[in-house]
Amino acid sequence: MEIRREKILNVGNEIEPLTYVKVVRKDGLEVSGLVLPLARSDDTIVIKLDNGYNIGIKKENIERIEVLGKYEKKVSHRESKRVERRPGFPLVKIIGTGGTIASKIDYETGAVKPYLSANELIEDIPEIKEIADLETEQLLDILSENMKPKNWERIALEVHKELLRDDVKGIIVAHGTDTMSYTAAAISFAIQELNKPVVFVGAQRSSDRPSSDAAFNLLAATLVAARAPFAEVVITMHGETGDTYAVVHRATRTRKMHSTRRDAFKSICSKPIALVWPWIYELKVIEKDLRKRSNSIPRLLNKFDERAFLVKMFPGMKSDIFDIIKERGYKGIIIEGTGMGHISEDLLSTIRNLIKDGIFVGMTTQCIYGTTNLNVYATGRKLLEVGVTPLGDMLSETALVKLMWVLGNFGDDIEVVKRKMLEPIAGEISSRRTLDLF
């Protein structure tokens, strides 16, 4: 963008948002940047500095403002979905679904906008060029808290289609972090006999913030999609608060364990699959028990039935929550019990009746870490007697997703549901003791 000096404003003048300005403060300090339409009050203007930070300046402290130019929309050649192919470089497909990772603030509207042209990505993260050629596609634009099982079906369909392409080496799904592990678990069940890595990636801070983790995570995800020897659905995110390494987690074993930190994602009762040092293009596989890249034809089983419910146990819980389970036609519930998988005994008869009516009841633990075991205490044995299915070390969130998937693809016969829920499909349940993974 060409910057030229247009005019000098007095402080009394209105400063139009989306104008590049130089502000000279009364104390002599000068700052240059873009005036944002974000002023918190009439007596302040907010300027986005070149280093990415926003700064608020009180008008009463301003000596003068020089207008340098107008903000202009990105030109259209940057919107192309695919960079030119280079011989010898693998092709990585990025499927955008919305969320912080693939968005920037649109300064004209103040809204968060998708940010997924291949050229624009590579311009911002030039290191990607060393690894792969990119092709991008904005499939959905949904904040992850609004993601629905119907969207999982759509994402699975699209990922499956791309997996069948010979020229694609690996797939990245850019997703909001809030429900990323739910969606990634869903894709783990919905696509079987995987032939290539499917890498979910997100960002905890948006890419127009200097502290953004978007570039780091995308670079790490690209490395995994292009070079990893395994064919698994994984989540690749920051490994610590700095910018040294990223962690590759098995999708069905991952939980967002912090609301804001960049290293929010953790493998639960499971080792991470791999570590990545993106700035030096290093990838180290840790887990041995992995599906390898192959020429197999992936199978699509992407129906999810929403007649499943997740209930978290608490002291004083009444049976009324279970009444609606039956009334409203639910076909299965996951109970996040206490400890090894317990509920208050006064709820036992309600649970028994649910199961008699053919509704599947699976038990996980609200401890997050560790396994259910209904054989140790009397309450557990009573739960087994009424037909509750303990789900071992399966995460509650993964259990819910799997239940929706089982109901969607195999029907709601309770015996079938029980059998499928306990059958390992995508590393979601383990018979090994994992006491050391805490």
Add this chain to the structure above:
Amino acid sequence: MEIRREKILNVGNEIEPLTYVKVVRKDGLEVSGLVLPLARSDDTIVIKLDNGYNIGIKKENIERIEVLGKYEKKVSHRESKRVERRPGFPLVKIIGTGGTIASKIDYETGAVKPYLSANELIEDIPEIKEIADLETEQLLDILSENMKPKNWERIALEVHKELLRDDVKGIIVAHGTDTMSYTAAAISFAIQELNKPVVFVGAQRSSDRPSSDAAFNLLAATLVAARAPFAEVVITMHGETGDTYAVVHRATRTRKMHSTRRDAFKSICSKPIALVWPWIYELKVIEKDLRKRSNSIPRLLNKFDERAFLVKMFPGMKSDIFDIIKERGYKGIIIEGTGMGHISEDLLSTIRNLIKDGIFVGMTTQCIYGTTNLNVYATGRKLLEVGVTPLGDMLSETALVKLMWVLGNFGDDIEVVKRKMLEPIAGEISSRRTLDLF
């Protein structure tokens, strides 16, 4: 117990349970111990060895069995509730409520029985004599998964009564681990202006198992109750899998984070209050911001209103769960949202109507770690607009307990509930950023 050789059984004979025997196997191995009424099948007997382990022996492998004697019940002098007082030693009161910590298997019935006579405790854990004199009371005998808000009221009443005694230096509440943090949080709110430490303690393995943590934890808890300089409600449990140190957690900040490990309890978004090395009688206070021991008269506010509900958000959740909240007369709910505290937008109008009807809606995060923040994303701002109250870094479980407590003691006026929920009462909500505590 006098052991004498009564007779030699052939393997074909029925071996009466609760008999001390010597078993000689066909391969020459000899084991001695108590026959338990726990045989898993007709062709096996289970023997409790002197070292505490149980061993199953197939009858077909047994050469012969020698009966050594009969199991006898503990004599009654061990049942006394208080040891003789010694000058110069502080008195610690132990209130038993049930659970693994204070129980042993009763070999006559096979059931788990309370184990809380002062003399018996001191006989099993002689190190306690170096610290304090004990007085014990079996207030309740409830497995912690069956603990109800009504029981919290009873425990609070009893603890409060004991706090008023001049001769008691500190109080231990022995509790099952499943819901210990719920109960301990409840007591934190129910007793204010605390004058002495109230120490919750539990065990992950029962005291008749060699790997039991009961003795270690009880000794650590006794040290805290007798010697800690603070007057706080805390949870004292194993700090690691070995037997070196225990950790003292603030009750409102503690979560059982593993279903089986001995170091299952963790402080969340908060430093532990203290560390304890029980075998060398060492206690080190870490946290500075603590209420000190004093002569203040504790206030009792021990009503809990059960018309509160905890809902964990998940993709595909329907509004029907919220319908019953209103229909069934609930006065408040805690929503465990995703990320910084989000729910799917299609539930917004239902939530708005609940709040219009005077039902409190508080938001926590299912990430466990980190704080809610409804100002960052559009969904959060919409939640604020409809009147949802973000609860900062308060744990979901603590938020539910506090909501029951607020409703019980201050009524259900939504403005009062909002104000009280955000007012720090017992260290349960912090305005400090705690990003490093992860």
